[in-house]
Amino acid sequence: MQLSPKIRNAIALASLCVSANALAEPAKIGMITTLSGGGASLGIDIRDGFELALKERNNQLGGIDVDMIIVDDGRKVDNAKQIATRMVERDQVDIMTGIVWSNLAMAVIPSVTADGTIYISPNAGPSLLAGKRCHPNYFNVAWQNDNLHEAMGQYVSDKGYNKVYLIAPNYPAGKDALAGFKRFYKGQIAGEVYTKLGQVDYAAEIANLRAENPDAVFFFLPGGMGINFTKQYAQAGLKESIPLFGPAFSFDEGILKAVGDAAIDTMNTSQYSHDLDNSANKAFVAKFMETYGRKPSLYASQGYDAALLLDSAFRAVGSDYKNKEKFRAALAKADFSSVRGDFRFGPNQHPIQSIYVRKVVREGDSVTNQLVGTVFTQHQDAYASECKMK
Amino acid sequence: MLFLEQLLNGVQLGMMLFLMAAGLTLIFGIMHLINLAHGSLYMVGAYFTATVTVMSGSFAIGLFGGCVAAACCGVLIELLAMRHLYHRDHLDQVLATFGIILTANEATKMIFGPQALFLNPPDWLSETVQILPDTPYPAYRLFVIISGIVVALFLRHLITHTRLGMLIRAGATHREMVTALGFNISLLFTVVFALGAGLAGLAGGLAGPLLAIEVGMGEQILILTFVVIIIGGIGSVKGALVAGLLVGIVDTLSRAFLPTLLKTMLPTASADALAGSVSSMAIYIVMALVLIVRPEGLYRAYGT
Numbered sequence: 001m002q003l004s005p006k007i008r009n010a011i012a013l014a015s016l017c018v019s020a021n022a023l024a025e026p027a028k029i030g031m032i033t034t035l036s037g038g039g040a041s042l043g044i045d046i047r048d049g050f051e052l053a054l055k056e057r058n059n060q061l062g063g064i065d066v067d068m069i070i071v072d073d074g075r076k077v078d079n080a081k082q083i084a085t086r087m088v089e090r091d092q093v094d095i096m097t098g099i100v101w102s103n104l105a106m107a108v109i110p111s112v113t114a115d116g117t118i119y120i121s122p123n124a125g126p127s128l129l130a131g132k133r134c135h136p137n138y139f140n141v142a143w144q145n146d147n148l149h150e151a152m153g154q155y156v157s158d159k160g161y162n163k164v165y166l167i168a169p170n171y172p173a174g175k176d177a178l179a180g181f182k183r184f185y186k187g188q189i190a191g192e193v194y195t196k197l198g199q200v201d202y203a204a205e206i207a208n209l210r211a212e213n214p215d216a217v218f219f220f221l222p223g224g225m226g227i228n229f230t231k232q233y234a235q236a237g238l239k240e241s242i243p244l245f246g247p248a249f250s251f252d253e254g255i256l257k258a259v260g261d262a263a264i265d266t267m268n269t270s271q272y273s274h275d276l277d278n279s280a281n282k283a284f285v286a287k288f289m290e291t292y293g294r295k296p297s298l299y300a301s302q303g304y305d306a307a308l309l310l311d312s313a314f315r316a317v318g319s320d321y322k323n324k325e326k327f328r329a330a331l332a333k334a335d336f337s338s339v340r341g342d343f344r345f346g347p348n349q350h351p352i353q354s355i356y357v358r359k360v361v362r363e364g365d366s367v368t369n370q371l372v373g374t375v376f377t378q379h380q381d382a383y384a385s386e387c388k389m390k
Numbered sequence: 391m392l393f394l395e396q397l398l399n400g401v402q403l404g405m406m407l408f409l410m411a412a413g414l415t416l417i418f419g420i421m422h423l424i425n426l427a428h429g430s431l432y433m434v435g436a437y438f439t440a441t442v443t444v445m446s447g448s449f450a451i452g453l454f455g456g457c458v459a460a461a462c463c464g465v466l467i468e469l470l471a472m473r474h475l476y477h478r479d480h481l482d483q484v485l486a487t488f489g490i491i492l493t494a495n496e497a498t499k500m501i502f503g504p505q506a507l508f509l510n511p512p513d514w515l516s517e518t519v520q521i522l523p524d525t526p527y528p529a530y531r532l533f534v535i536i537s538g539i540v541v542a543l544f545l546r547h548l549i550t551h552t553r554l555g556m557l558i559r560a561g562a563t564h565r566e567m568v569t570a571l572g573f574n575i576s577l578l579f580t581v582v583f584a585l586g587a588g589l590a591g592l593a594g595g596l597a598g599p600l601l602a603i604e605v606g607m608g609e610q611i612l613i614l615t616f617v618v619i620i621i622g623g624i625g626s627v628k629g630a631l632v633a634g635l636l637v638g639i640v641d642t643l644s645r646a647f648l649p650t651l652l653k654t655m656l657p658t659a660s661a662d663a664l665a666g667s668v669s670s671m672a673i674y675i676v677m678a679l680v681l682i683v684r685p686e687g688l689y690r691a692y693g694t
Contacts, residue, residue, distance in 0.1 A: 041506070044504055195666075200602070203402070204643075205645070224602040224604050227506055231510075232600060235600075236528050258602060260508060
């Protein structure tokens with residue numbers, strides 16, 4: 001039947017209005033993280049922090065519905081690569097996040113960012129990606145790998161130790177760790193040891209350490225490795241004679257729960273502590289404890305901040321988030337209240353932030369971290385100048 | 391005396407490997423069964439030791455509990471899965487026991503959660519012992535060494551002086567003849583499997599205070615255990631002891647002294663990298679050498 005021109009025009013106009021107000025497609029976010037095996041507690045914390053932010057916002061970020069795909073990499077490089085390829089090609093994710101370990105990060109991030117996917121790192125911050133191989137699609141919301149170790153190098157120097165023994169696992173973050181420590185530490189190095197990633201027994205290293213007789217030990221051993229080392233160190237009777245220092249990764253809340261008294265009086269540096277005094281953090285800690293029954297570690301805060309960063313960017317660009325230029329610009333502004341306090345991005349899209357020092361203490365019937373001071377304010381990573389972002 | 395301390399560390403690792411390898415080699419020697427799930431039994435032992443110790447307040451009870459729990463799991467696995475695998479191809483056994491590993495890992499994650507468990511050595515073992523003047527050594531590691539020696543003596547007595555041991559040796563020599571003589575061979579197999587599982591559980595329980603008790607802890611030690619039984623000779627408990635000590639000592643001493651040794655010859659950065667790689671390869675190099683010289687392993691199994 002023939003419609004009169006008036007009615008045809010009315011229908012055309014109406015359909016235009018409907019498409020303009022159409023609900024934006026849900027944004028697809030792919031999270032590849034370690035949820036099983038030796039390093040699982042880190043990935044689980046990151047995921048829980050991120051999901052808490054989603055829960056608080058009714059599964060939306062900045063008003064846009066989020067379709068979250070979370071897959072376990074088991075700390076295996078091949079798994080991570082396969083999952084990343086699947087997410088980019090089959091699931092066509094808009095944003096990727098989640099990787100804990102720097103060796104997995106180096107295998108995945110360069111190719112996905114070159115392919116056009118935006119990557120927000122809630123943890124791994126290898127030096128190459130902060131410097132020579134930085135990319136406009138890569139943002140790091142946690143830190144650059146060296147940062148927490150640089151702060152401890154400074155702190156240990158300030159406290160007058162000058163014969164320090166160093167231990168880290170033999171992978172990119174381990175090398176970054178000791179490089180960062182040595183950048184700010186002015187004393188002598190009694191020994192520099194790289195152990196196998198995932199090693200469980202440190203008896204040999206501890207015996208060698210005892211023979212060198214340093215005045216302090218700085219070690220970077222995240223996850224299960226840190227638990228093993230600290231327990232064995234205390235059993236070897238060295239806890240009182242040679243004090244232990246490390247980044248927060250060697251003494252996170254999960255490790256402290258498993259190690260208990262063996263870690264008391266050790267010191268560690270962190271960009272986050274659950275007792276940081278700002279309103280965003282107080283609300284976050286309360287909500288996290290209520291939802292998951294444990295105190296948030298720095299990994300959980302990083303997962304949460306990653307979600308908040310995305311939330312701020314989505315809010316700024318709205319349904320136009322498929323426009324990568326606009327979205328990247330919104331991300332770079334970092335216009336959100338981080339639970340760690342002041343937060344902004346440097347030119348290489350890595351944080352410029354304060355690093356604090358914490359002491360491990362007994363609080364009631366548990367062992368936890370307590371903020372005791374600040375080492376750096378407005379600290380930028382050492383690789384920013386090497387980054388020439390197009 | 392750094393060398394002595396490192397040597398003892400090697401012996402301690404060796405004893406732990408012996409406990410694992412003894413069970414695995416008995417199972418393979420008697421039943422010709424490749425059991426990848428041995429690592430999971432080790433994990434079960436660790437988890438139950440931790441849980442029972444916390445509940446009862448005594449590490450000894452916890453250790454016993456872990457051992458028994460692993461043996462019971464062993465019996466369960468044997469009745470449900472292994473029985474059907476004895477006549478099958480080794481590849482089928484590998485696939486089936488690999489499936490058990492996956493199931494055990496997920497089940498443990500569901501029951502105990504993904505975070506690591508917390509177990510301290512008992513107070514009377516938490517200090518160091520002066521084995522020589524000026525050489526403190528962790529008491530708990532000495533305890534592991536002594537436990538290993540006790541178990542080795544117990545196994546030797548079991549195999550050479552008891553009826554069960556006689557049946558084990560007979561079953562390894564000629565299974566059909568043992569059945570023809572009227573013995574219940576399936577019961578024997580169940581008992582041997584339970585014994586192997588109990589040993590794995592004991593190893594796990596002893597490892598608990600030293601290492602993180604987490605899902606997947608079995609796989610790491612399983613690889614070393616296979617290296618031990620290959621070097622020692624499949625089916626020989628004596629081989630498991632000698633090879634276990636050899637692997638433990640080689641691994642520990644290479645990790646301990648290779649970096650320092652190489653640093654005298656090469657610049658620090660290359661020395662560290664090379665030392666790290668070579669020390670993790672050391673035991674496999676030993677295994678390759680043994681296989682070249684004596685392909686069947688250092689000791690022969692019973693009845694061969």
